[in-house]
Amino acid sequence: DGGITQSPKYLFRKEGQNVTLSCEQNLNHDAMYWYRQDPGQGLRLIYYSQIVNDFQKGDIAEGYSVSREKKESFPLTVTSAQKNPTAFYLCASRPQGTSTDTQYFGPGTRLTVL
Amino acid sequence: QKEVEQNSGPLSVPEGAIASLNCTYSDRGSQSFFWYRQYSGKSPELIMSIYSNGDKEDGRFTAQLNKASQYVSLLIRDSQPSDSATYLCAVREGGYQKVTFGIGTKLQVIP
Numbered sequence: 001d002g003g004i005t006q007s008p009k010y011l012f013r014k015e016g017q018n019v020t021l022s023c024e025q026n027l028n029h030d031a032m033y034w035y036r037q038d039p040g041q042g043l044r045l046i047y048y049s050q051i052v053n054d055f056q057k058g059d060i061a062e063g064y065s066v067s068r069e070k071k072e073s074f075p076l077t078v079t080s081a082q083k084n085p086t087a088f089y090l091c092a093s094r095p096q097g098t099s100t101d102t103q104y105f106g107p108g109t110r111l112t113v114l
Numbered sequence: 115q116k117e118v119e120q121n122s123g124p125l126s127v128p129e130g131a132i133a134s135l136n137c138t139y140s141d142r143g144s145q146s147f148f149w150y151r152q153y154s155g156k157s158p159e160l161i162m163s164i165y166s167n168g169d170k171e172d173g174r175f176t177a178q179l180n181k182a183s184q185y186v187s188l189l190i191r192d193s194q195p196s197d198s199a200t201y202l203c204a205v206r207e208g209g210y211q212k213v214t215f216g217i218g219t220k221l222q223v224i225p
Binding site for chain 2: 102
């Protein structure tokens with residue numbers, strides 16, 4: 001059963017805490033992405049990774065960190081430095097070096113700061 | 115700053131009508147164009163991708179691209195209540211990994 005999984009589905013964080021959102025894919029895709037979605041706004045890119053052990057900042061990377069130790073996994077840590085982390089977080093992946101450049105999304109994690 | 119513009123709506127159409135969703139983009143170097151559908155509380159799912167000028171049809175959906183006018187649209191024929199969702203336009207510049215998304219247009223199909 002191929003696809004992209006994200007966990008948890010809902011996450012609550014207290015002020016000052018770091019939390020890590022999981023993203024796993026078994027599609028053998030090389031590129032992976034993290035987006036944030038706020039009401040009334042489009043998806044904004046946080047970080048992306050094209051290959052293992054390499055990643056680049058997106059448009060709103062401040063207060064976030066990522067790692068890419070395995071091809072299948074691209075976890076996102078929301079640090080206490082992120083001032084307004086309440087949002088819907090979406091992970092996506094895309095195959096490299098093919099004729100298609102379509103991104104496929106996981107089900108998302110909804111993060112709420114208490 | 116690359117921009118993708120969409121009217122947030124809501125766009126209301128009666129069941130069975132044609133829904134027309136529009137999107138403009140600022141970067142003339144853009145190469146790939148996507149329409150995603152997003153139901154409330156869910157993640158986006160791809161409906162269509164289009165890469166060259168003209169029309170591309172898939173079932174009830176037709177994507178139209180005009181690079182000279184920097185305009186891409188999505189037509190939904192025979193609209194159904196199940197088509198009620200937010201439709202996101204996304205654009206990728208050639209040679210780049212990053213995709214820029216519009217804010218989405220909310221479509222309401224009235225039975």
